[in-house]
Structure formats: structure tokens, C-alpha cells
Amino acid sequence: MNETPLTQTHRAHKAKLVDFAGWLMPMQYTGVLDEYHAVRKGAGLFDVSHMGRLKVTGAQAEDFLQWISTNDVSRLALGQAQYSMVCQESGGILDDIFIYKTGETEFLVCVNASNRMKILEWFQTHQQAKFHQVFIRDQSAELAQLAIQGPSSQSLLKKVLGSVVDILKPRQCLPIQANEFSGLLSRTGYTGEIGYEWYLPAGEAQLAWTQLLQAGEDDQIKPAGLGARDLLRLDVGYLLYGNDMDEQTSPLEAGAEWVVGWNKGLFQGQPALLKQKERGVTQKLVGFEMLERGVPRHDMEILKNGEKVGHVTSGNFSPILQKGIGLGALPPALGEEGVLLEINIRGKSVPAKVAKLPFYKRRKA
Amino acid sequence: MEPQDLRYHKEHEWIRVEGNKATLGISNFAQDALGDVVFIDLPEVGVSLAADAELGEVESTKATSTIYSPVTGAVVQVNQELEEHPEFLNQDPYGRGWIAVLELSNPVEIDGLMTAEQYEAFLTSEE
Numbered sequence: 001m002n003e004t005p006l007t008q009t010h011r012a013h014k015a016k017l018v019d020f021a022g023w024l025m026p027m028q029y030t031g032v033l034d035e036y037h038a039v040r041k042g043a044g045l046f047d048v049s050h051m052g053r054l055k056v057t058g059a060q061a062e063d064f065l066q067w068i069s070t071n072d073v074s075r076l077a078l079g080q081a082q083y084s085m086v087c088q089e090s091g092g093i094l095d096d097i098f099i100y101k102t103g104e105t106e107f108l109v110c111v112n113a114s115n116r117m118k119i120l121e122w123f124q125t126h127q128q129a130k131f132h133q134v135f136i137r138d139q140s141a142e143l144a145q146l147a148i149q150g151p152s153s154q155s156l157l158k159k160v161l162g163s164v165v166d167i168l169k170p171r172q173c174l175p176i177q178a179n180e181f182s183g184l185l186s187r188t189g190y191t192g193e194i195g196y197e198w199y200l201p202a203g204e205a206q207l208a209w210t211q212l213l214q215a216g217e218d219d220q221i222k223p224a225g226l227g228a229r230d231l232l233r234l235d236v237g238y239l240l241y242g243n244d245m246d247e248q249t250s251p252l253e254a255g256a257e258w259v260v261g262w263n264k265g266l267f268q269g270q271p272a273l274l275k276q277k278e279r280g281v282t283q284k285l286v287g288f289e290m291l292e293r294g295v296p297r298h299d300m301e302i303l304k305n306g307e308k309v310g311h312v313t314s315g316n317f318s319p320i321l322q323k324g325i326g327l328g329a330l331p332p333a334l335g336e337e338g339v340l341l342e343i344n345i346r347g348k349s350v351p352a353k354v355a356k357l358p359f360y361k362r363r364k365a
Numbered sequence: 366m367e368p369q370d371l372r373y374h375k376e377h378e379w380i381r382v383e384g385n386k387a388t389l390g391i392s393n394f395a396q397d398a399l400g401d402v403v404f405i406d407l408p409e410v411g412v413s414l415a416a417d418a419e420l421g422e423v424e425s426t427k428a429t430s431t432i433y434s435p436v437t438g439a440v441v442q443v444n445q446e447l448e449e450h451p452e453f454l455n456q457d458p459y460g461r462g463w464i465a466v467l468e469l470s471n472p473v474e475i476d477g478l479m480t481a482e483q484y485e486a487f488l489t490s491e492e
Contacts, residue, residue: 032426033401295424317403
């Protein structure tokens with residue numbers, strides 16, 4: 001099993017460690033709810049070093065990413081980050097990714113842990129085929145990745161990294177060189193709160209972790225695990241690869257047409273996606289909430305008047321909304337907000353309705 | 366260490382016998398494995414249950430789990446407080462986290478349940 005530079009630290013925190021995509025990762029420390037509320041009210045510190053980190057450089061780096069990903073990379077200014085997807089020729093999603101423009105011909109691509117080797121090979125194959133001025137380096141082992149998320153994250157990070165933190169606006173990133181720390185800091189996250197992700201040399205991870213927790217004592221920062229992370233992301237309707245989408249799902253079906261740069265020219269999967277757009281999709285991912293007590297879970301049936309019309313891709317109980325919420329794949333006609341449905345929860349039809357995403361919106365300061 | 370005065374079921378419920386009545390709940394191991402409980406479906410008072418029958422369900426942030434009745438009996442009382450405070454199941458599984466009281470139909474069934482010592486050995490063997 002793979003371990004991150006912080007696995008020993010998690011053991012010392014008495015975290016419950018689980019196998020996640022071949023990585024030994026903390027599911028929880030003190031408790032999922034405790035950690036969830038820490039992020040909604042104060043701050044949570046996550047080790048997300050299991051994610052894959054690929055550096056793409058060279059004169060054709062941007063052209064390569066334009067070809068291989070769905071979003072329009074040319075819209076990225078230096079120091080900006082973009083959510084995107086990698087599709088195969090059929091339009092099916094190979095992975096959802098984040099692209100950071102760290103130099104004029106230099107990008108950092110963050111991929112899912114479970115897809116890292118697949119994406120690395122996919123990138124290399126396409127690079128060799130027609131992008132000879134591109135260099136791909138897997139930096140996953142040399143870099144660690146922390147997420148500092150929650151309303152207190154900014155003030156907390158400032159204590160460790162200084163005022164450089166204040167410069168960052170949402171989806172911006174910048175290289176840091178502060179105190180004994182370096183790496184790339186970005187204002188991104190997977191929780192629906194103000195938050196940051198920090199890509200830093202593996203050797204600095206331990207000290208950064210300790211200092212962040214110390215800095216946060218007044219701000220109630222807590223180490224937070226994958227359990228809290230999954231609840232937090234579902235509140236805001238963020239997708240989880242393998243649950244909400246896979247190689248059989250297109251970005252249009254995943255409700256993510258906004259990451260398709262239709263005007264940027266030809267890219268991998270574009271003809272198939274265009275055809276799908278013209279014909280219309282047969283199912284689409286939407287959010288729904290339970291109208292009565294019950295917790296929807298992955299793979300449960302979605303019914304309309306007793307007939308199966310779709311399935312739940314992600315579901316759980318939202319601690320802040322105090323009800324069951326979920327994402328599910330439905331025929332577009334049934335995906336309109338307010339449409340009444342039922343979820344088959346172990347043989348019982350529990351009423352639900354299509355809801356607008358995100359389920360939860362943070363209060364703006 | 367599990368409380369010594371209780372008997373334990375293989376599905377990780379505990380039971381405390383007092384006369385012909387028995388209070389039951391889930392063990393510390395069970396609450397720890399479940400993770401944070403967000404709500405519980407309690408049985409209705411008056412319902413008769415066979416030994417090993419489904420008594421209720423708990424939803425945690427991780428999954429849904431069934432609670433089984435360790436013995437045969439009729440539900441005479443349920444812990445309504447759990448509807449407002451499902452966290453009692455995690456915080457105090459042997460105390461405020463009790464789930465229901467049954468009237469025993471067949472008290473000899475108790476002898477078939479594990480003692481604290483046996484349950485601890487069972488937990489070790491399951492690891």
C-alpha cells in the first residue's frame with residue numbers, strides 16, 4: 001500500500017486509516033461530523049497527497065493540454081487554475097482534473113489517485129504521437145499536497161506563509177517562498193468553503209502540517225479525513241470520479257458542459273461530444289433532496305411513480321442541511337428542479353425532489 | 366473492556382437482562398465501526414421480534430446498518446431521545462445510547478449469547 005509523507009503523522013493522530021485507490025489514507029481522526037463542522041465553521045487540514053501531480057512543460061505544453069482536455073486552456077492566465085476533464089474518443093470521461101498555469105510553457109495537472117497511471121500513460125501516448133515539444137513528469141512522489149479549507153483558512157495560512165496568502169483570489173495560484181517553505185499555493189478546494197491547496201516538496205510536509213495545526217489553535221483547525229471530505233463535496237454538488245462519472249459518462253451527461261470549450265477547436269473526444277450535444281443526452285446528472293427521512297446511497301434506484309428512471313451516483317446525509325441529499329442520473333425531462341421522485345431505499349420508496357445545485361452555499365463575508 | 370454485566374450478540378448488540386425484561390443497544394465496537402450516527406430508525410412499541418430479526422436501522426456518515434434483536438420478545442419501550450440525539454449511540458453506547466427494552470418470550474435464549482469475555486475473544490478473532 002502506498003503511503004504519503006504524512007502517513008506516520010496520521011498514525012500518531014490515531015486516525016482511522018483505510019485503503020483508498022491503493023493509498024493508506026485517513027478516513028477520520030476524531031470523527032467525520034466533528035471534522036465536517038470544523039471545516040464549515042473554522043478550518044480543516046487535509047492530506048491529499050494521494051492525488052496525482054503531473055508537470056507538463058515545453059513549447060507545445062498549452063497545445064497539448066488543449067488537445068487532451070475539454071476546457072479551454074488558452075483562457076488561463078499565468079497563475080490561474082481551471083477545472084477540466086480528460087475524455088477518450090467516445091467522449092467518455094477518463095478523469096476530471098485541475099490544470100494550473102505555473103509558467104508560460106509550464107503547467108501542473110492534478111489528477112485523481114485512482115486514475116494517475118492511466119492518465120500518465122494516456123498523456124505519454126498522445127505526447128509521443130504528435131507533441132514532441134512536450135515533457136511530462138510525474139511529480140506525485142516528490143510533492144505532497146495539503147488542503148486547508150474553511151472560513152479561517154486564510155488567517156491561519158497567513159501565520160505560516162505570511163501576507164502572500166492575501167493576494168490569491170478564487171482559482172488563482174502562485175509559487176511561494178516563505179520562511180522554510182516553498183511550493184505552489186492555490187485558492188482551490190473540494191469543500192465549498194474558502195480554501196487553499198498547497199503543493200509542496202514532500203520533505204516540507206511534516207513541518208507544514210505541524211505549523212498549520214499550531215497556528216490554528218485559536219481558529220479551531222482540525223485534521224480532517226476523507227469521510228468529511230466526501231460529505232463536504234456532496235453539499236456543493238462536486239463530482240467524484242468513479243461514483244458520479246466514469247469512462248461511460250460524458251461531460252454533458254455529468255452535467256459539466258461548462259468545462260467543454262466548444263470554441264477552442266478540435267480536442268480529444270470533441271466530435272463525439274458535439275454529436276451528443278446535437279442529438280441530446282439520454283441521461284444527465286442532477287441533484288436531489290429527500291423529502292422524508294432516509295439516506296440515499298450510491299447505486300440505489302431512482303423511481304418516478306414506482307417505475308425505475310435512474311440511479312443514485314452519490315448520496316449521504318448532509319449534516320448542515322439535516323436531510324438526505326444526492327446526485328443521480330436521470331432522463332433530462334425528469335431533471336427539472338422540483339420534479340418529484342422516489343428513492344428505493346432497501347425496498348421502501350422514499351419521496352425526493354430534484355434540487356438546485358449547490359445544496360449548500362457558504363455565507364459570503 | 367466491555368461491561369461485564371451484559372450479554373453480547375454476534376451482530377454486535379448488547380443486552381442487559383432485568384427480570385423478564387431486557388434493555389439492548391449496540392456495542393462500542395459497533396459504534397466505532399459505524400462512524401458518526403446521523404439517525405436511527407427505532408422499532409415501534411408493541412412489535413414482536415424473533416431472535417436475530419431486524420429491529421431497526423442506523424444511518425451513519427459512512428453507511429446504513431441493520432440492528433438485530435439478540436432475543437425473541439416484544440418491544441415495550443424505545444429510546445425516543447435518540448431521534449434528537451443520535452450521537453448518544455457513539456458517545457455512550459452502553460448508557461444513554463440504549464435503543465429499546467424487550468419483554469422476553471424465551472429467557473433461556475440469553476444463555477446462548479456471549480459473555481463479555483467471550484465477546485472480546487470474538488472481536489479479536491474477527492480482526
